[in-house]
Amino acid sequence: MLFLFAKQLRYLKFSACKPNSRCLSKSARFKRTITTNMDSNFIFRQFFEKESSTFTYLLADKPSKEAVLIDPVLETVARDLGQIKDLGLILKYAINTHMHADHITGTGKLKEVTSTDADKPCVSVISKVSGAKADEYVSEGSKIQFGPYFLEVRETPGHTNGCVTYVDHQHRMVFTGDALLIRGCGRTDFQEGDPGVLFDMVHSKILSLDSDYLIYPAHDYTGRSVSSVDEEKRLNPRMTKTKEEFVQFMNEMKLDYPKKIDLALPWNKVCGIQELVNL
Amino acid sequence: MLFLFAKQLRYLKFSACKPNSRCLSKSARFKRTITTNMDSNFIFRQFFEKESSTFTYLLADKPSKEAVLIDPVLETVARDLGQIKDLGLILKYAINTHMHADHITGTGKLKEVTSTDADKPCVSVISKVSGAKADEYVSEGSKIQFGPYFLEVRETPGHTNGCVTYVDHQHRMVFTGDALLIRGCGRTDFQEGDPGVLFDMVHSKILSLDSDYLIYPAHDYTGRSVSSVDEEKRLNPRMTKTKEEFVQFMNEMKLDYPKKIDLALPWNKVCGIQELVNL
Numbered sequence: 001m002l003f004l005f006a007k008q009l010r011y012l013k014f015s016a017c018k019p020n021s022r023c024l025s026k027s028a029r030f031k032r033t034i035t036t037n038m039d040s041n042f043i044f045r046q047f048f049e050k051e052s053s054t055f056t057y058l059l060a061d062k063p064s065k066e067a068v069l070i071d072p073v074l075e076t077v078a079r080d081l082g083q084i085k086d087l088g089l090i091l092k093y094a095i096n097t098h099m100h101a102d103h104i105t106g107t108g109k110l111k112e113v114t115s116t117d118a119d120k121p122c123v124s125v126i127s128k129v130s131g132a133k134a135d136e137y138v139s140e141g142s143k144i145q146f147g148p149y150f151l152e153v154r155e156t157p158g159h160t161n162g163c164v165t166y167v168d169h170q171h172r173m174v175f176t177g178d179a180l181l182i183r184g185c186g187r188t189d190f191q192e193g194d195p196g197v198l199f200d201m202v203h204s205k206i207l208s209l210d211s212d213y214l215i216y217p218a219h220d221y222t223g224r225s226v227s228s229v230d231e232e233k234r235l236n237p238r239m240t241k242t243k244e245e246f247v248q249f250m251n252e253m254k255l256d257y258p259k260k261i262d263l264a265l266p267w268n269k270v271c272g273i274q275e276l277v278n279l
Numbered sequence: 280m281l282f283l284f285a286k287q288l289r290y291l292k293f294s295a296c297k298p299n300s301r302c303l304s305k306s307a308r309f310k311r312t313i314t315t316n317m318d319s320n321f322i323f324r325q326f327f328e329k330e331s332s333t334f335t336y337l338l339a340d341k342p343s344k345e346a347v348l349i350d351p352v353l354e355t356v357a358r359d360l361g362q363i364k365d366l367g368l369i370l371k372y373a374i375n376t377h378m379h380a381d382h383i384t385g386t387g388k389l390k391e392v393t394s395t396d397a398d399k400p401c402v403s404v405i406s407k408v409s410g411a412k413a414d415e416y417v418s419e420g421s422k423i424q425f426g427p428y429f430l431e432v433r434e435t436p437g438h439t440n441g442c443v444t445y446v447d448h449q450h451r452m453v454f455t456g457d458a459l460l461i462r463g464c465g466r467t468d469f470q471e472g473d474p475g476v477l478f479d480m481v482h483s484k485i486l487s488l489d490s491d492y493l494i495y496p497a498h499d500y501t502g503r504s505v506s507s508v509d510e511e512k513r514l515n516p517r518m519t520k521t522k523e524e525f526v527q528f529m530n531e532m533k534l535d536y537p538k539k540i541d542l543a544l545p546w547n548k549v550c551g552i553q554e555l556v557n558l
Contacts, residue, residue, distance in 0.1 A: 050502065222358055223358060
């Protein structure tokens with residue numbers, strides 16, 4: 001607490017500037033100002049893969065060096081591992097929110113590259129229900145630990161049977177994969193998609209979190225990077241429908257066949273490991 | 280302080296899980312855990328424009344509703360204003376780090392659209408030295424205030440004469456424009472570019488900040504979103520050179536003529552306002 005108190009005091013400033021004035025030249029008066037990265041042991045990075053508009057997330061604990069990657073993409077493995085090395089971290093888990101249909105997961109490549117490291121190779125993780133190959137499987141209530149932090153697993157099927165959402169309660173962040181996107185959601189017309197199930201899961205497992213939880217999805221196609229439970233509860237044009245309206249809306253969508261699905265699914269079923277694709 | 284203490288207590292948990300074990304099913308033990316968005320009055324969003332790989336930043340104060348946009352892009356004005364409306368904010372300032380050569384600024388369009396609002400239209404801001412038109416001009420030491428927060432202006436020429444860096448000391452963030460990019464920097468071969476000046480400015484005005492300051496650049500071309508002073512001091516392949524090596528390296532670069540420069544500069548000189556382009 002003393003440490004915290006000292007950190008806050010550091011930002012207390014005073015000036016004569018009026019609260020609502022357009023003041024370009026005076027300092028501000030702070031009632032209470034706290035840095036956004038006060039948990040100095042926690043590292044968080046968001047990465048973007050342009051072709052599939054996929055986000056990959058790095059979460060890590062500085063003292064233990066333990067790092068987790070959520071939804072790595074095959075083409076950007078070198079970038080992600082470079083960042084992990086730059087920060088002096090060790091990749092503990094390479095995690096998928098589900099079996100993706102739009103890109104090949106980087107988990108297989110990450111395992112291959114880290115297998116030659118002095119440290120243990122990273123462990124690939126996906127939900128038991130997904131039917132995909134991985135080193136470890138998670139289900140409702142599982143916890144993925146890195147240093148003193150953990151991700152709570154919540155099963156959120158509907159886009160696919162095996163979709164899970166990872167919740168970081170300590171940092172009030174939720175990684176929703178394709179179950180909930182910013183002002184949207186994943187399609188439900190293939191890979192065991194079920195709009196009724198998706199609607200129930202998103203409302204009961206994600207939008208039931210406190211309104212300040214930040215939502216980090218697997219994709220965004222308009223250049224946005226984050227939302228919040230409050231925003232999606234108020235403004236998601238699909239999730240603010242009734243269940244019946246939502247099911248009808250999703251069932252009537254005429255979407256193109258996913259470009260990469262025929263390539264991506266066989267790979268992602270085996271965690272992106274080439275040698276296993278044709279077995 | 281009581282508020283803070285309560286917020287922390289909320290995250291204290293205990294379990295028998297060993298610190299370094301690969302524990303997928305047990306809760307973690309926290310020495311101290313603090314949310315990353317504890318300053319609940321502060322709003323921060325990072326946006327991305329794919330064609331020019333440009334980041335636009337939204338910073339705002341919830342109670343006063345005052346918002347600032349850094350480096351808005353013409354094509355994504357609707358998205359940015361939509362987000363501002365969704366969060367119940369009022370755009371106070373539309374700011375540029377410099378006169379961009381790779382995209383047309385959104386500030387003119389933002390002024391036009393907000394001019395019909397009940398609230399005052401937003402005020403466009405750029406550095407005095409840039410030579411571009413704006414409502415208000417900033418120079419070394421200026422402060423751009425929104426609610427109780429402010430951005431400190433630091434002149435960082437070298438990419439262009441008018442480049443400035445905006446520093447948010449309260450949240451330990453620095454918006455470097457094209458002066459400093461993640462593991463790189465802006466080109467210095469046009470628009471009054473000067474590698475010697477850029478090297479000195481980046482080291483004296485940006486890398487001199489505390490190592491935990493997060494660096495938010497105007498662009499990234501590899502899907503990274505943020506860096507830190509610590510990382511760029513250690514790892515930026517250009518800024519870790521001697522000044523002489525850096526100047527030689529930048530002078531020997533053979534870069535293509537910027538695609539959009541002939542279109543972008545006349546527009547950005549007049550804050551992206553079409554009516555003024557041919558005056």
